[in-house]
Amino acid sequence: xxxPDEQDERAxxxxxxxxxxxxxxxxxxxxxxxxxxxxxxxxxVRRGEPPxxxxxxxxxxxxxxxxxxxxxxxxxxxxxxxxxxxSAADGPLERVHLEQLGTYGAPGRxxxxxxxxxxxxxxxxxxPDPEAGGDAADAAWTPVxxxxxxEAGDQRPGTTRRLAFDHARIVSDGLERARSKLxxxxxxxxxxxxxxxxxxxxxxxxxxxxxxxxxxxxxxKVLSVPGFVESTGGTADxxxxxxxxxxxxxxxxxxxxxxxxxxxxxxEEEIR
Amino acid sequence: xxxPDEQDERAxxxxxxxxxxxxxxxxxxxxxxxxxxxxxxxxxVRRGEPPxxxxxxxxxxxxxxxxxxxxxxxxxxxxxxxxxxxSAADGPLERVHLEQLGTYGAPGRxxxxxxxxxxxxxxxxxxPDPEAGGDAADAAWTPVxxxxxxEAGDQRPGTTRRLAFDHARIVSDGLERARSKLxxxxxxxxxxxxxxxxxxxxxxxxxxxxxxxxxxxxxxKVLSVPGFVESTGGTADxxxxxxxxxxxxxxxxxxxxxxxxxxxxxxEEEIR
DNA sequence: GCAATAGTGTCTTTAAGACATTATTGT
DNA sequence: ACAATAATGTCTTAAAGACACTATTGC
Numbered sequence: 001x002x003x004p005d006e007q008d009e010r011a012x013x014x015x016x017x018x019x020x021x022x023x024x025x026x027x028x029x030x031x032x033x034x035x036x037x038x039x040x041x042x043x044x045v046r047r048g049e050p051p052x053x054x055x056x057x058x059x060x061x062x063x064x065x066x067x068x069x070x071x072x073x074x075x076x077x078x079x080x081x082x083x084x085x086x087s088a089a090d091g092p093l094e095r096v097h098l099e100q101l102g103t104y105g106a107p108g109r110x111x112x113x114x115x116x117x118x119x120x121x122x123x124x125x126x127x128p129d130p131e132a133g134g135d136a137a138d139a140a141w142t143p144v145x146x147x148x149x150x151e152a153g154d155q156r157p158g159t160t161r162r163l164a165f166d167h168a169r170i171v172s173d174g175l176e177r178a179r180s181k182l183x184x185x186x187x188x189x190x191x192x193x194x195x196x197x198x199x200x201x202x203x204x205x206x207x208x209x210x211x212x213x214x215x216x217x218x219x220x221k222v223l224s225v226p227g228f229v230e231s232t233g234g235t236a237d238x239x240x241x242x243x244x245x246x247x248x249x250x251x252x253x254x255x256x257x258x259x260x261x262x263x264x265x266x267x268e269e270e271i272r
Numbered sequence: 273x274x275x276p277d278e279q280d281e282r283a284x285x286x287x288x289x290x291x292x293x294x295x296x297x298x299x300x301x302x303x304x305x306x307x308x309x310x311x312x313x314x315x316x317v318r319r320g321e322p323p324x325x326x327x328x329x330x331x332x333x334x335x336x337x338x339x340x341x342x343x344x345x346x347x348x349x350x351x352x353x354x355x356x357x358x359s360a361a362d363g364p365l366e367r368v369h370l371e372q373l374g375t376y377g378a379p380g381r382x383x384x385x386x387x388x389x390x391x392x393x394x395x396x397x398x399x400p401d402p403e404a405g406g407d408a409a410d411a412a413w414t415p416v417x418x419x420x421x422x423e424a425g426d427q428r429p430g431t432t433r434r435l436a437f438d439h440a441r442i443v444s445d446g447l448e449r450a451r452s453k454l455x456x457x458x459x460x461x462x463x464x465x466x467x468x469x470x471x472x473x474x475x476x477x478x479x480x481x482x483x484x485x486x487x488x489x490x491x492x493k494v495l496s497v498p499g500f501v502e503s504t505g506g507t508a509d510x511x512x513x514x515x516x517x518x519x520x521x522x523x524x525x526x527x528x529x530x531x532x533x534x535x536x537x538x539x540e541e542e543i544r
Numbered sequence: 545g546c547a548a549t550a551g552t553g554t555c556t557t558t559a560a561g562a563c564a565t566t567a568t569t570g571t
Numbered sequence: 572a573c574a575a576t577a578a579t580g581t582c583t584t585a586a587a588g589a590c591a592c593t594a595t596t597g598c
Contacts, residue, residue: 024298024337026377026388065296065386069379072388103375103390105298107341114337116298116344116390118375199577217561219578224559238570244576245568260559471550489588491551496586510597516549517595532586 024105025115028075029060029167031101031174032084032122035191039143040178040207042171043130044163045083046138051111052164056142058171059083060117073098076120083139084130097123097190101174109166121174123190144175178208184261186228189252197236197247198222201229209264221262227255296377297387300347301332301439303373303446304356304394305480307463311415312450312479314443315402316435317355318410323383324436328414330443331355332389345370348392355411356402369395369462373446381438393446395462416447450480456533458500461524469508469519470494473501481536493534499527 032043044056059079064070070078076098098120105116130139148159153169155162163171181187188204189196202218222228229250236246304315316328331351336342342350348370370392377388402411420431425441427434435443453459460476461468474490494500501522508518 022334022337022339024296024335026296026298062294063296063377063388065294067294069386071379072375072377100374102372103344105335105344105390107343114341116335116388118377118388197577214561214563215576216563216578216580220580221560239568240570240576242575243568243570243573245578247577263560265561469550486588486590487549488551488553488590492553493587511595512549512597514548515546515595515597517551519550535587537588 023114025113026063026065027060027115027117028063028072028079029058029117029119029170030076030080030083030122031058031119031171032080032096032124032127033144033174033178033191034124034127034141035204035207036126036141036143038203038207039145040175041141042144042147042174043080043083044140044142044161045130046140047164055162055164056167057164058119058167059139063118072100072118073120076122080122084127095125095190095194097187101170101177104166104170106166117170119170119174121177123178123187125191125193144171147171149175175208179264182208183263184258186252186255186258189229192252195232195234195249195251197249198229199240199247201250205262211264211266213265225255225258225260225262227253228258229253295386297385298335298337299332299387299389300335300344300351301330301389301391301442302348302352302355302394303330303391303443304352304368304396304399305416305446305450305463306396306399306413307476307479308398308413308415310475310479311417312447313413314416314419314446315352315355316412316414316433317402318412319436327434327436328439329436330391330439331411335390344372344390345392348394352394356399367397367462367466369459373442373449376438376442378438389442391442391446393449395450395459397463397465416443419443421447447480451536454480455535456530458524458527458530461501464524467504467506467521467523469521470501471512471519473522477534483536483538485537497527497530497532497534499525500530501525 030043034041034043043059045059047053047055047057059082061075061079061082063072063075077096080096101119101121103116103118105114107114109115109117127141129141142161146159146161147163147168148156149168149172150156151172153172155168178187182205188201188208191204191208192200198219199215201222202213202215205218206212230253232249232251234249236249239246302315306313306315315331317331319325319327319329331354333347333351333354335344335347349368352368373391373393375388375390377386379386381387381389399413401413414433418431418433419435419440420428421440421444422428423444425444427440450459454477460473460480463476463480464472470491471487473494474485474487477490478484502525504521504523506521508521511518
């Protein structure tokens with residue numbers, strides 16, 4: 001074992017000048033989810049440069065470390081704002097729920113150098129189409145079903161829209177987190193406008209979980225969970241797409257956890 | 273907005289030489305939890321050098337980025353092994369459950385420089401006392417109750433064992449994760465030896481949740497969850513500490529999720 | 545002997561899910 | 572007119588929790 005002096009010196013070097021010995025880059029990537037036309041979409045940008053030129057990737061970029069040092073969630077909001085063309089200050093991004101998803105740092109995940117990526121998950125109501133003005137060659141909301149993601153976190157052969165780096169894994173993790181969070185938190189309301197109807201809320205669950213829910217039971221269940229939604233007293237402009245009475249309007253309640261939870265019907269496979 | 277050439281150049285620089293512009297150091301810290309004498313303990317090391325000299329901190333260190341590049345979980349296992357003095361290859365660390373907890377990167381969290389720390393959470397059965405041979409001046413399993421952690425993630429005034437950096441927040445997050453995971457995963461078995469009794473398992477729940485559970489209902493509940501535990505057919509050497517029949521022995525089952533879950537009795541406060 | 549404990553039984557309350565029903569709307 | 576839909580009602584089953592009880596052990 002190294003003597004005390006030698007050890008102190010090493011500790012000093014490692015502590016005070018990381019550039020001198022072992023460079024690691026930190027990026028922040030965002031898995032932004034929204035619902036469009038009843039389907040779950042994720043925001044992707046098309047890469048213009050190698051590596052993975054022409055493939056799609058999550059919006060993200062390097063963390064500003066010292067110059068204009070920013071916190072991790074700040075960096076995530078910045079990346080999201082850059083890609084959507086929406087300023088973080090004004091409206092739409094206000095209602096975005098942001099949470100940390102996980103950090104990905106396997107050696108070789110970026111062929112250029114050692115990169116550790118902190119991934120954030122964003123839940124948003126319908127946002128504008130991304131503007132191509134950002135860093136990327138192109139950007140678009142993409143239906144997650146079009147990515148052909150497998151349970152193992154990669155893409156099925158034959159999927160045309162390929163994801164760069166390990167972003168298939170990150171998107172898979174984000175989707176699983178979203179599906180899980182809908183069970184025990186009121187996060188589904190983050191996909192809705194400020195006022196929404198129970199059928200709209202059910203459409204969110206169906207889009208994220210990818211399965212149909214029983215309308216009657218869902219309705220009663222949502223109203224029975226304390227603090228999930230609260231009535232506005234109002235009524236929607238019109239009924240369902242093909243008829244039916246006008247649903248009542250609700251807004252998000254003050255609950256942070258759903259109790260009892262809204263469990264997914266088909267969870268049997270994941271148990272073992 | 274910058275022209276295409278200028279933009280390309282900036283992207284090139286940022287992509288290929290992070291050392292040239294904005295250094296960020298990456299560390300991996302470990303919140304290692306175990307149960308000793310019926311109480312939940314966390315592994316801490318005492319800092320010998322400023323900043324925060326004399327205070328306690330989580331075991332951790334810099335990620336080996338290029339030289340001996342290692343994946344994040346590898347780094348966590350390495351840090352844990354270094355502090356416990358147990359080689360990762362042999363016995364005890366084999367049964368340790370490891371999962372990523374979160375990443376902490378607020379500017380100023382380390383006064384020396386910009387550090388992003390990836391925190392891992394480890395659940396372990398009883399491990400040996402740490403050896404002081406590692407980097408740290410001292411290392412010890414510490415009862416989490418002795419840290420005086422508040423719900424806000426800091427330490428109550430008057431707590432003697434102060435935590436350095438934002439490690440009070442990280443430990444708090446780790447504890448909350450552990451408490452939550454006990455509800456819907458069989459992770460409590462990771463705190464037990466290979467063979468254990470239902471009362472021992474209940475002691476784990478009581479230590480992590482910090483509340484007593486009804487022995488009879490707990491027993492029936494555990495056996496009713498498919499795949500949580502399976503009988504070994506054996507019986508413990510002796511009964512309870514102050515009498516009682518000898519409990520039967522079980523081992524961990526093949527379930528990855530508990531269904532139905534084992535919910536904490538007192539969750540009322542956290543809901544809103 | 546006595547107190548503590550493991551394990552099981554019973555009962556009540558709550559919640560989930562299947563199904564039915566009524567009223568109201570769009571086409 | 573007709574089909575779709577919102578919202579509510581009913582019934583069955585599963586599960587949680589309170590409580591009681593027996594058998595077995597340590598001291």
